[in-house]
Amino acid sequence: MFAKPLNKSYSVFISCATEDIVIARKFRQSINQIPQYYGYIARDEPKTFEYPSEKIAQVLDACRAYIILYTKAGLDSPMVNQEFGYYYRRYRNRARAFSS
Numbered sequence: 001m002f003a004k005p006l007n008k009s010y011s012v013f014i015s016c017a018t019e020d021i022v023i024a025r026k027f028r029q030s031i032n033q034i035p036q037y038y039g040y041i042a043r044d045e046p047k048t049f050e051y052p053s054e055k056i057a058q059v060l061d062a063c064r065a066y067i068i069l070y071t072k073a074g075l076d077s078p079m080v081n082q083e084f085g086y087y088y089r090r091y092r093n094r095a096r097a098f099s100s
Helices: 018-031 052-062 078-099
Strands: 010-017 036-040 066-067
Touching: 010 018, 010 078, 018 036, 036 052, 036 066, 066 078
Parallel strands: 010 036, 010 066
Antiparallel strands: none
């Protein structure tokens, strides 16, 4: 699992390609200024690529919001597409559960 900062309750997952990491970190910096919220970028985790599917699933299940930097680089990034696909499936499954 990922480490949650003290005094922060809600995570905002930021998905980005390596080329867009500077922009993503600016988003995270802004989010971290909001009380109770913190930005999370999987690419900044030291062991992200050892078990990406498992780690991403855990983090996305816990996040309150999701930001995707779907730039040209993001569109071509397998990691961004994996993160987006997982989040989209999660959203659709929850939407179906509420409509039943």
